[in-house]
Structures are given as C-alpha cells and as structure tokens.
Amino acid sequence: MAISSSSRFGTVIAYVRTMAVFIAVWWAVSVWTSNLVLLPTPFAVIEAIVDLARDLELFVQAGISLGRMMISLALASLLAIPLGLLMGLRRTLDDIVDPVIELLRPISGIAWIPLALFIFGIGNALPIFIMTYAAFFPILLGTVAGVRGVDRGLIDAARTMGVPRRTIVTRVVVPAALPSLLVAVRLGVASSWTAVVAAELIGAPSGLGYAVEWYRELLMTPQVMAFIAMIGVLGYLTDTSLRALAQRFTPWAADARRM
Template sequence: MALWGAAVSFSRVGLPSPAQVLARAIELIRSGQLFADLVASLSRVLAGFALGVTLAIPVGFLMGWYPTARGLIEPFVQFFRMIPPLAVIPLAIVTMGIGETPKVFVIFLAVFLSSVIATFQGVISVDKTLINAARVLGAKDGTIFRRVIIPASTPFILVGMRIGLGSAWATVVAAELIAAQSGLGFRMQQAELYYDLATIFVSLITIGILGLAMDRLLLALETRLTHWQERM
C-alpha cells in the first residue's frame, strides 16, 4: 500500500490513490455493475475451463497410452500450441459471430492445450517399474490404467489445470476487450476511453482476487487428491 501511495505521488499520468480505487469499487458494487461484469466474465471462464479440461484429460490419456494415437494427435496439438490463443480471437469472431460462442471457444482452446500436454506428460512419466510390476501380478490393461496410470498422472493433470486457469483469465479479458458488451475486460476498455483509471484498477484487482481464489481451490484439490505424494 505504501508503494502504491509512493507511485501515485511520483506518477505523471495521474494514477488513482488506494482511497479513490476503494471509493470507485464501492460505487460499482452499489450500482450492481461490478457484480454483473464479474458474473459475465466468470461464467465465460468457467464454461471454457470446464470444456477444455473435460476434453483434454481423455485426449491426453489417449496420446500417452497408445503410441499410434500419439503419432496422429500430438503434431496437431503441438502445432496449435505454438499459436497464441489471443491470435485466434479475430478468426473466432468472424466465423462464430460476436456472441458468447467465440469467447468461450478461445478460452476452451487455451485451457485444452495446457491441460492436454500436462496429462500426456503425466502418462508418459509414470514409472515403468510400477506398470511392469502390475503386469507380473496379473493386472490387465484396464486395471493398470485405473490403479496406476490415473493416480500417478493426477499431479500433472492438476498442474495443467492451474496453468490453464491462468490462460483462461488472460484470454477472456482479451476477448472482452475486442468484442463484448459486458465483463471485466469490457469495463476496462470503456474506462480507458474516459480515462477512468480507478475503474481499470477495480477490474484488475477483481480479476486478481477471482483468479487467486480459484487457484487456491485447485491447490486444495491437488493436496487432497495427491496426499500420498512426498512434498518439500
């Protein structure tokens, strides 16, 4: 807070003080605008995140478990991974319109690419000794996959989900800056036009708080699901 105050004192662009940002936040909360924008952005993030993770996990398992599937799918995944999801936004808007579909699609793409690579890496990183030991004990592929591969891959999957969550928030803000009528990114764009820096700060802080809260939830889930794993 002290650093913020010092930055305001020496700023040449008229940065808002913490008190001004707090006052603006209270105004936006009372008017209901902040809540409406928060719900709009959060719903897009959750939809794209859920779709991305739901598809990425089975595809990642498929790539990691079957070499043939890996050879067919991995080149396409790596190709699209090299293309920033933000670069797809103009194409998505042209082909899908300016509704919710293109926004959710680019979020889905960002999350899918992060999660599928993490899942794939988790599968191929499983200790082969564990797999061979299970086979010696008479376990079939289905049992090995369920009792060995999935538990061992879970930490990788959850890390991919956390990375995908960050990508989702970055992508939704960019999408709302380009084509939206609501959302925290849209509100920042409108505030920029009127040089309303306090509103921009409120939106940025809101995004940070939401993102941090969601990341903490994923971290708690990771701790619960991987309690068997040795930690530093």
C-alpha cells in the first residue's frame, strides 16, 4: 500500500493527538494519587530525562547496553550463520545437530541467568553470554530456513554451468537466503534486547537494566521511567534501522517490510 504524503501527515497528527491524551490522563491520575514515588507527573519524568541527558548518564548507560548488544550480536552471528548455512546445505549435519538445538532452544536465555551468574559472576560476561544465547537460535533457525528456501532450480542451473560448489554457496545460496537471514537477525536482536534488560537487572554493575533497578531502590521513580523510556526508544530504533538496512540490501523482499 502506497502511503501518500497527506495520509502520513494525518498519521503524525493522530500520533500527537493520542499521546497528548495519554499524557493528559497520566497527569490527571498522578495529580489525583498525588504520590510522587508511585506515579510522578509526566513533567517530572521529562525533567528527569533532561537531567539524566545533561549528566550524560542516560547515554553512558545506553551506550554500555548497546555495546553489549553489538558484541553479542556479532558473536551470535559468527556462530549461527555459518552453522546455519552448513546445516541448510548438508542434510546429514542437520540430522546430527538439530536434536541438540531443539533440546536447548526451549530453555530461554533468561533461565540461564542463575547458572551463568555462578560461572561468570557479576560483570560484562554475564549479559553478553545471555544475549548471545538469546540471539543465537532465531538467527540459526532463520538461516537454515533461508537456505532451505533457495530455489533448487537456481542451484541446479549454476551446477550445470560448471560453477564450483564454493562459488555456488557465495554467489547463489547466500544472496538468495539473504532476506530471511536479515529477518532472522532482526528477530535475534529483538530477543537479545529483551534478555539484556533481565540480565542487567540481575547481574551487571552497569547498563540500562541496572540503572532502572538502581533508581527503583532509591525510590526515584521519574528516573526509573526515564530509563524505561530509553529502553523502548533504543529497542524501536534498532528495529527500525535493521528494517531500513534490510530494505536497502534486499529491496526485492516483501519480507523485509512486513512482520
């Protein structure tokens, strides 16, 4: 569906209007409860955001969490994409490895937190491990599905023309699997971003999840809400930018825009 500029303008208006109503209701409720710890006014939260931004604390913690996410995403991709390619290409390897994957997959990354806390202690390693684990499965399964989905005819055609196996993989299989691979990476990022908050909340001395919990203990609710908002904003921004990337690299894929 093509979005005309007037309807996009309308969407912006609708957005502003809805959020204005939401903030008005929030303000009314917070005035009515008149308990700044339980429900601060929207203005107190905005003030907290400005203060935290001026201190740079908001950005420092966000940077730490984002940095951890980048590292884990890189690790998960390095492990999952080659494995997924191999599993998609070789049935026998898939038969061997898949049972292990299916055994581990239902155990959510978050359920690993206590054991990982014991192994890694509190620090950087724990959130990175949890996030890598959380991102690994969506990326792996997406890669395998993508490779399986490659048109057999294309591979056969390349083979008929005498293209060596390695070149078939790099020039035929990978480009054809790219759209679903990028979707897989996006799903991986989403699930690791959820996991990082949990991991930082429990077992890291820094990061957004830690900051949320720290300010809750100090009963500084405006700051808690400011960091929660930051988590949402970053989650949204990473997803949108990955979507944009997918559309840029694989403009032919309808998948890149939906879901």
